Amino acid sequence: MKRLLLGVAVATLCVSAQAQAQVDGFRPVTENMLREPAPEDWPNWRRTDNAWGYSPLTQITTDNVGQLQLAWSWAMDDTGGQEAAPLVHDGVMYLPSPRGVIQALDAATGDLLWEYRPGTTPRVDGSPTTENSGLPQGAFAGVGRGVQKNIAIYGDMIYSATGTASIVAVDARTGLQVWETQTADPALGYFYTAGPIVAEGVLVTGITGCDRFKEGVCFITGHDPRTGEELWRTSTVALPGEPGGDTWSDLPPEFRAGSDAWIAGSYDSQTGLVYWATSQAKPWARAVRGAAGDALYTNSSLALDPQTGELVWYYQYLPGETHDMDEVFESVLIDVDGRPSLFKMGKLGILWQIDRATGEFIQATDIGYQNILDVDRWSGRITYRPGMIPEMGVEISMCPSTSGFKSWRAMAYSPQTEVLYIPITFNCENATFGPTEQVLGGGGTGPVRRINTPHPASGGNLGELLALDIRSGEVVWRHRTRSPINTAALTTAGGLVFAGDWDRHMYAYDAETGDILWQSRLPTSAQGFPISYMVGGRQYVAMPVGSGGSSWSTMLPRDLIPEMRRPNNGNSIHVFRLPD
Amino acid sequence: MRTRLRRVTLSLLLSATACGGASAPEVTSPGPAAAPDASFSVWDGVYAAAQAGRGVAQYAEACSSCHAEDLRGNSNAPSLVGVSFLFVWEGRSLEELFTTIRTRMPTNAPNSLPVSSYLDIVAYILERNGYPAGSSEMEADPAVLSRIAIIAREGGA
Numbered sequence: 211m212k213r214l215l216l217g218v219a220v221a222t223l224c225v226s227a228q229a230q231a232q233v234d235g236f237r238p239v240t241e242n243m244l245r246e247p248a249p250e251d252w253p254n255w256r257r258t259d260n261a262w263g264y265s266p267l268t269q270i271t272t273d274n275v276g277q278l279q280l281a282w283s284w285a286m287d288d289t290g291g292q293e294a295a296p297l298v299h300d301g302v303m304y305l306p307s308p309r310g311v312i313q314a315l316d317a318a319t320g321d322l323l324w325e326y327r328p329g330t331t332p333r334v335d336g337s338p339t340t341e342n343s344g345l346p347q348g349a350f351a352g353v354g355r356g357v358q359k360n361i362a363i364y365g366d367m368i369y370s371a372t373g374t375a376s377i378v379a380v381d382a383r384t385g386l387q388v389w390e391t392q393t394a395d396p397a398l399g400y401f402y403t404a405g406p407i408v409a410e411g412v413l414v415t416g417i418t419g420c421d422r423f424k425e426g427v428c429f430i431t432g433h434d435p436r437t438g439e440e441l442w443r444t445s446t447v448a449l450p451g452e453p454g455g456d457t458w459s460d461l462p463p464e465f466r467a468g469s470d471a472w473i474a475g476s477y478d479s480q481t482g483l484v485y486w487a488t489s490q491a492k493p494w495a496r497a498v499r500g501a502a503g504d505a506l507y508t509n510s511s512l513a514l515d516p517q518t519g520e521l522v523w524y525y526q527y528l529p530g531e532t533h534d535m536d537e538v539f540e541s542v543l544i545d546v547d548g549r550p551s552l553f554k555m556g557k558l559g560i561l562w563q564i565d566r567a568t569g570e571f572i573q574a575t576d577i578g579y580q581n582i583l584d585v586d587r588w589s590g591r592i593t594y595r596p597g598m599i600p601e602m603g604v605e606i607s608m609c610p611s612t613s614g615f616k617s618w619r620a621m622a623y624s625p626q627t628e629v630l631y632i633p634i635t636f637n638c639e640n641a642t643f644g645p646t647e648q649v650l651g652g653g654g655t656g657p658v659r660r661i662n663t664p665h666p667a668s669g670g671n672l673g674e675l676l677a678l679d680i681r682s683g684e685v686v687w688r689h690r691t692r693s694p695i696n697t698a699a700l701t702t703a704g705g706l707v708f709a710g711d712w713d714r715h716m717y718a719y720d721a722e723t724g725d726i727l728w729q730s731r732l733p734t735s736a737q738g739f740p741i742s743y744m745v746g747g748r749q750y751v752a753m754p755v756g757s758g759g760s761s762w763s764t765m766l767p768r769d770l771i772p773e774m775r776r777p778n779n780g781n782s783i784h785v786f787r788l789p790d
Numbered sequence: 791m792r793t794r795l796r797r798v799t800l801s802l803l804l805s806a807t808a809c810g811g812a813s814a815p816e817v818t819s820p821g822p823a824a825a826p827d828a829s830f831s832v833w834d835g836v837y838a839a840a841q842a843g844r845g846v847a848q849y850a851e852a853c854s855s856c857h858a859e860d861l862r863g864n865s866n867a868p869s870l871v872g873v874s875f876l877f878v879w880e881g882r883s884l885e886e887l888f889t890t891i892r893t894r895m896p897t898n899a900p901n902s903l904p905v906s907s908y909l910d911i912v913a914y915i916l917e918r919n920g921y922p923a924g925s926s927e928m929e930a931d932p933a934v935l936s937r938i939a940i941i942a943r944e945g946g947a
Contacts, residue, residue, distance in 0.1 A: 291898075355855070356855075399858075399864065419865070421864060421865040422862065470865070644877030644878070645874065646869075646873065647872055647873055651860065651862065652872075654862060654863050654864070654865070654869055654874065655863075655868075656874065657874035657875070657877040657878050659877070659878055757898060758897075758898045764897045765894075765897070768894070778899055
């Protein structure tokens with residue numbers, strides 16, 4: 211009884227505390243503000259719909275970047291993997307943290323305005339919210355590292371997708387939860403690491419956690435941002451009897467695993483299409499999953515009508531992929547000589563250019579680091595090299611390893627240089643793929659006997675920021691670091707590129723030459739999505755920092771650069787500006 | 791002869807009853823990849839049931855968020871049971887498994903648990919893989935653990 215009373219008292223306190231700290235004079239975010247952001251703002255996860263990761267701000271330039279100073283920093287929850295993509299709207303930073311926590315900070319000072327903490331922060335009506343920190347009962351896949359990459363802002367709400375397979379709307383003024391909609395059963399392994407994007411008034415979100423065999427496959431949904439009502443749902447796997455359903459041999463639906471949609475997509479208001487990509491099939495190797503076909507729609511770009519979820523076209527990069535070479539990453543939309551294009555790079559380090567109006571292939575540039583397949587530059591057709599299709603129990607030496615050269619560390623584009631800046635990790639692996647159990651609950655990626663080896667062309671380095679010309683695919687410059695480039699890239703109109711490495715460096719590069727013009731040392735690995743924004747006439751550059759990343763930030767440094775160490779905690783964000 | 795000697799040593803270390811029960815270990819071929827001096831296997835009752843029992847909660851706390859409640863892993867973390875586990879671990883020693891787990895896991899905080907907790911968790915993993923409990927607790931003695939091979943089934947399979 212006493213306990214109950216105390217609970218009520220605490221809940222009340224929380225509500226009043228929430229009510230005090232809030233965003234004053236909040237201006238609702240319109241569709242137009244998302245489509246054409248104010249130069250000061252960063253309202254989409256890659257700022258603009260085309261996922262350029264580019265800020266038009268020019269206060270910080272190649273001339274003065276050497277004077278950058280820390281303006282403020284903020285410690286984030288150390289309860290999981292930190293891969294944040296913060297947003298900024300009207301001088302407020304909305305910062306996603308591990309395990310569903312979202313904080314609103316004064317973007318000039320770092321002062322906390324509100325925080326949403328699942329299970330602690332109540333709903334707008336005062337009722338309790340669901341905790342998003344533990345493993346759901348009966349889970350057979352788990353929420354992993356609690357990663358929450360991106361969130362979305364629209365109207366007067368912040369939207370996130372949770373580690374327990376729900377989508378949440380939080381009042382952008384107060385942090386109180388407005389609605390939560392469950393989209394799948396987390397006990398079956400479903401969870402989110404990527405948040406929604408907003409297109410044509412619809413919240414579009416892609417789910418992950420589809421590695422284990424279960425009834426049901428991965429999907430992308432459209433939700434009504436006001437009510438949380440599901441408007442449509444499109445499967446990322448072609449099922450028997452559907453178009454493309456015969457590309458998984460004759461596997462029944464429950465054994466068609468993978469095609470997770472774990473990275474947020476892009477949108478083009480001209481074509482009216484959302485571009486979302488999918489991951490590889492599971493288990494990873496054909497021999498292990500027992501299907502020789504293309505396995506649609508794995509490792510594909512899907513062009514979806516945001517109103518209906520209709521699949522307007524798809525392009526499959528790696529039909530029947532068989533080494534865990536994921537192509538799910540960001541879709542960068544650039545018009546090249548009048549041709550509306552979509553650029554993508556997956557783990558293999560092949561830069562794909564396709565026509566985003568039609569899905570037609572344009573060209574492919576292999577950066578030349580992989581040894582698994584040959585790609586025809588002008589048709590996009592892939593051919594596995596002799597002996598490189600894994601057989602069960604037979605070791606192959608492959609570059610990259612299953613960690614990939616490219617990963618969620620999004621590349622950035624600068625319209626000034628017409629160059630893509632791509633965070634790369636060098637790695638190879640002696641890999642022997644092995645069996646899984648073909649039963650419900652079984653499956654997964656399949657086991658791999660894995661020996662990490664350095665990449666022969668890397669000069670002992672694990673990291674590279676690679677600048678590629680979008681027309682020719684030629685290397686403009688490359689800058690190598692001993693440890694992995696561990697963040698997305700950020701470009702600014704000041705002629706700069708920002709990124710950071712595992713060994714706690716943050717770098718400002720000259721976008722034209724690759725020269726390092728400024729660097730700083732951070733508490734642990736730079737990790738996440740750096741952004742730039744302006745408040746009160748001053749430009750800021752924010753760099754998320756943290757641990758708990760992917761294999762290239764855990765096992766690769768451990769095995770290949772053992773002389774380097776980093777703290778295994780220290781999730782935080784560090785914000786820089788020019789001196790007064 | 792060497793084999794017999796080691797068996798005796800292990801029995802002593804595990805306490806005489808551990809290997810002296812109804813199913814005395816048959817020393818068959820430990821498999822091609824087995825450590826050459828492996829004299830025992832995980833079929834020989836190398837942990838105690840109580841130890842595996844203690845491992846349940848500790849596994850849930852320290853490992854399940856990545857390797858899943860049913861130990862079958864997720865897209866990042868490998869399976870710790872069944873054919874997938876054996877594919878990686880068959881023929882290797884329990885010492886290697888224990889040391890791998892202690893020095894590398896959890897990935898975000900390696901070597902962060904007391905040794906006894908790592909032992910309890912390894913015992914639980916063995917139990918979930920169907921290996922029988924014995925009457926003595928497994929101890930963190932490299933000399934002992936390195937002589938215990940992880941094998942699928944005595945006599946193959």
